[in-house]
Amino acid sequence: MFPAPLHRRPRAVQAAYRAALAASLSVWLLPLAAIALTSIRSMDDLNSGNYWGWPEQPQLVANYAAVLLHSEMTGFIVNSFLITLPAVAGTLVLSSMAGFALARYRFKANLALLVMFIAGNLVPFQILMIPVRGLMLDLGLYDTRWALILFHTAFQTGFCTLFMRNFFRQLPEALFDAARLDGWSELRIFWQIGLPLVRPALAAMAAIVFTFVWNDYFWSLVLVHSNDVRPVTSGLQSLRGMWVASWNLIAAGSLVAALPPVVLFFLMQRHFIAGLTSGAPEE
Amino acid sequence: MNRIWLRHQRALTPVLLLAPAATLFLVFVIYPITASIGLSLYDWDGVGPRRWVGFANYYELASDPVFWTAAANNLLWLTLNGAAPLLGLGIALLLNQAIAGIRIVRALFFLPFIISPVVVGLVFAWFFNTRFGLFNEALSWLGLGPLAPLDSEDGAIFAIVTAGLWPQVAYCAILYLTGLITIRPEMIDAARVDGARGLAMLRHVVMPQLRPVTFIVAMVCIVNALRGFDLVMIMTGGGPYDSSTVLGYYMYEQTFVSTRFGYGAAIATILFVLMAAGVGVFLWRLLRREPR
Numbered sequence: 001m002f003p004a005p006l007h008r009r010p011r012a013v014q015a016a017y018r019a020a021l022a023a024s025l026s027v028w029l030l031p032l033a034a035i036a037l038t039s040i041r042s043m044d045d046l047n048s049g050n051y052w053g054w055p056e057q058p059q060l061v062a063n064y065a066a067v068l069l070h071s072e073m074t075g076f077i078v079n080s081f082l083i084t085l086p087a088v089a090g091t092l093v094l095s096s097m098a099g100f101a102l103a104r105y106r107f108k109a110n111l112a113l114l115v116m117f118i119a120g121n122l123v124p125f126q127i128l129m130i131p132v133r134g135l136m137l138d139l140g141l142y143d144t145r146w147a148l149i150l151f152h153t154a155f156q157t158g159f160c161t162l163f164m165r166n167f168f169r170q171l172p173e174a175l176f177d178a179a180r181l182d183g184w185s186e187l188r189i190f191w192q193i194g195l196p197l198v199r200p201a202l203a204a205m206a207a208i209v210f211t212f213v214w215n216d217y218f219w220s221l222v223l224v225h226s227n228d229v230r231p232v233t234s235g236l237q238s239l240r241g242m243w244v245a246s247w248n249l250i251a252a253g254s255l256v257a258a259l260p261p262v263v264l265f266f267l268m269q270r271h272f273i274a275g276l277t278s279g280a281p282e283e
Numbered sequence: 284m285n286r287i288w289l290r291h292q293r294a295l296t297p298v299l300l301l302a303p304a305a306t307l308f309l310v311f312v313i314y315p316i317t318a319s320i321g322l323s324l325y326d327w328d329g330v331g332p333r334r335w336v337g338f339a340n341y342y343e344l345a346s347d348p349v350f351w352t353a354a355a356n357n358l359l360w361l362t363l364n365g366a367a368p369l370l371g372l373g374i375a376l377l378l379n380q381a382i383a384g385i386r387i388v389r390a391l392f393f394l395p396f397i398i399s400p401v402v403v404g405l406v407f408a409w410f411f412n413t414r415f416g417l418f419n420e421a422l423s424w425l426g427l428g429p430l431a432p433l434d435s436e437d438g439a440i441f442a443i444v445t446a447g448l449w450p451q452v453a454y455c456a457i458l459y460l461t462g463l464i465t466i467r468p469e470m471i472d473a474a475r476v477d478g479a480r481g482l483a484m485l486r487h488v489v490m491p492q493l494r495p496v497t498f499i500v501a502m503v504c505i506v507n508a509l510r511g512f513d514l515v516m517i518m519t520g521g522g523p524y525d526s527s528t529v530l531g532y533y534m535y536e537q538t539f540v541s542t543r544f545g546y547g548a549a550i551a552t553i554l555f556v557l558m559a560a561g562v563g564v565f566l567w568r569l570l571r572r573e574p575r
Contacts, residue, residue: 001379001381001468001471002376002379002463002466002471002484002485002488002489003376003379003380004475005380005381006380006382007381007382014382017380017382018382020377021377021388024374024377025388025391025392028374028391028392028395029391029394030417031406031407031409031410031417031449032394032395032398032406034406034409034410034417035405035406035409038409094303094304094307095304097300097301097303097304098300098301098303098304098305100300101296101297101298101300101301102297102301105293105296105297107294107297113301113305116305116308116313117304117308119562120308120312120313120316121312122506122558122562122565123312123316123555123558124509124510124531124551124554124555124558125510125512125531126512126530126531126534126535126547126550126551126554126555127315127316127319127320127551127552127554127555128311128312128315128316128319129315129319129534129535129538129547129551130315130318130319130322130538130544130547130548130551131314131315131318131319131322132311132315134318135310135311135315150307150311151311153307154307154308154310154311154312155311155312157304157307157308158308158312161304185292186292186293186296187292187296187299190296190300211397214399215398215399215400215401217399217400217401217512217513217516217517218512218513221516221535233399233401234401236401236402236405237401237516237517240405247409250405250409251405251409254401254402254405254406255402257399257401257402258397258398258399258402261397261398261399262394262397262398265390265393265394265397266390269386269389269390273457273461276454276457276458276461
């Protein structure tokens with residue numbers, strides 16, 4: 001292990017390490033702590049210039065209640081779920097099918113398709129913006145949640161196909177040959193042997209795609225504009241215009257908007273990180 | 284039908300499994316790339332008829348000062364993003380200890396990467412606020428300031444890039460920590476027996492092992508420097524006077540605010556070419572390792 005493990009070093013060194021860790025973590029999260037503190041301030045505090053002192057009358061509930069009950073925030077959050085969950089499901093289905101095909105079958109276009117999925121996923125969104133918006137207008141999906149669901153599913157499938165393919169490729173060929181000798185159909189092999197064996201990969205994908213789609217801002221500006229269908233990212237920005245100087249509400253709204261992927265990350269940290277680092281070329 | 288399926292199912296299955304994903308990807312990712320490049324040769328307001336103008340949009344870009352500001356800002360972003368791998372590696376080295384509670388500490392360090400860029404933008408807009416931001420609070424403790432980076436033509440882009448570094452460093456730390464954990468301990472132990480310590484060990488033993496990670500990290504830093512949009516939109520709207528705009532934001536603005544779709548498509552095409560140059564190296568290297 002590098003750096004050398006500290007548990008064999010003197011206690012003073014260990015204590016110094018813990019102190020350094022705590023200090024750097026506090027500096028690192030300072031901007032976030034500032035916004036958390038602001039989210040429980042009263043308007044009186046802000047008006048009297050008490051930005052950094054202890055909140056005079058902490059509004060632990062009031063500000064969050066104002067955001068969730070008396071603004072459109074709750075609707076935006078519901079929209080974010082209604083967009084993100086179907087997109088995650090769609091991506092998992094499509095990319096596990098495509099990943100299995102690319103991993104376990106030899107055919108001419110195999111490598112070309114893999115390149116297409118990887119390369120397409122790395123392009124800047126701006127090169128897709130005008131035509132994708134045009135397609136959604138033509139399909140009558142512009143300004144509906146379906147526009148976002150469909151696009152995110154298509155786009156995320158690129159990265160996830162690469163990921164699923166790498167997982168399916170690690171399974172031993174003998175497993176599949178044995179099933180074929182028993183007369184199993186190819187689709188049954190995929191469904192009953194392939195898929196159950198990559199369940200951890202599916203979990204990792206779900207966590208990552210959820211975070212990417214939830215956090216998307218660009219496409220929520222390009223593909224929808226009504227408040228009825230807006231997700232929380234562009235919704236938050238539109239509320240900012242309404243709340244102008246009410247930084248306490250903006251802060252509370254921001255924390256609420258950030259929360260779902262953070263909770264998911266804490267619950268699935270290991271899967272999540274395994275997924276993020278899976279694109280690495282092995283040496 | 285059934286008989287055909289049974290006879291050819293080993294050839295047909297991959298087609299069947301790939302069809303939905305490939306179709307969707309072709310329609311919503313591949314076709315739009317070609318359509319945008321084509322559109323860059325037209326003059327179009329997004330509604331009326333399109334008018335063919337050849338390379339006129341590109342000629343105009345060459346003498347458009349805002350385009351060059353945007354490109355220079357992307358370059359600045361790219362340069363300053365060079366700090367992300369260093370800081371990320373530093374954090375990863377700090378976190379590679381097995382003490383109680385380290386999992387939570389790691390997760391907290393990674394947090395900025397998980398939070399939506401919209402929220403990161405708001406957090407830093409608040410941080411750099413002239414009247415009450417923590418940034419000026421800190422400056423005043425040092426007897427300096429106040430500064431108004433977000434309202435200054437020279438400072439705005441630096442404030443944006445700083446905000447961008449926060450999640451970027453977190454991402455680099457995740458990648459490096461995973462890399463450090465997977466280094467074989469025998470390598471380190473053997474080097475230690477040979478007397479390698481500290482920085483020498485890092486430089487001659489650890490970093491060579493981390494090369495594939497460094498490669499990904501570099502790639503991600505390049506891609507994200509070119510992708511910049513969210514933070515610009517949230518923190519400054521490209522201002523003041525277009526001083527903090529980047530190509531990704533200028534494209535959006537030209538298309539929807541000035542309704543110059545062809546011109547926007549030309550900016551997007553240039554961005555695409557820049558990205559292709561950066562990413563091409565990555566793909567080539569990734570695929571070289573694939574057995575045929």
